[in-house]
Amino acid sequence: KAGVTQTPRYLIKTRGQQVTLSCSPISGHRSVSWYQQTPGQGLQFLFEYFSETQRNKGNFPGRFSGRQFSNSRSEMNVSTLELGDSALYLCASSSRQGLNTEAFFGQGTRLTVV
């Protein structure tokens, strides 16, 4: 069974630009979550989607958005990039919504904003 796939692996963008990251969950998984990892803030939850609906959102500005498609693939978008958005963005998929569910992570997308 293929794991969680994130594309691209690396990305360099300029301040003010926007970026879209993609995540394909494990086959059969319907829940996709996004996390940001930075040296200063650690691993922080961005948002979670289940069956194309955003269920939870972390404490991030509105420049961070996402969506999920009917095949459970998900994208996240960051508009008006700032230097502080440089981070490793991780996607995780889970088999179901709710309690007692392990989340499996992709390799991440390393975003550098210059």
Next chain:
Amino acid sequence: DQQVKQNSPSLSVQEGRISILNCDYTNSMFDYFLWYKKYPAEGPTFLISISSIKDKNEDGRFTVFLNKSAKHLSLHIVPSQPGDSAVYFCAGNNAGNMLTFGGGTRLMVKP
């Protein structure tokens, strides 16, 4: 407000010995806890989990203990191997697949 804390940023252990990684939490709504292992520039790898209704879960060399009254959990690795060297994160989940992570502990297992 750090809901999950890993107070030891690093731990060094001799190969073959026990590694004990600790984690404290403040959110009583967490009902599920998970441990992940992470290498630089890669995604976290799931290791082991425990429901809040249990106090111990074992999987091979990995055992997680939960002390709910103390809001404390620990991961025991026995015996430790050099390949276990990585950063370990504990995380709490209070439904909705929204994990709250600790800051991580870097484990170094010396041959």
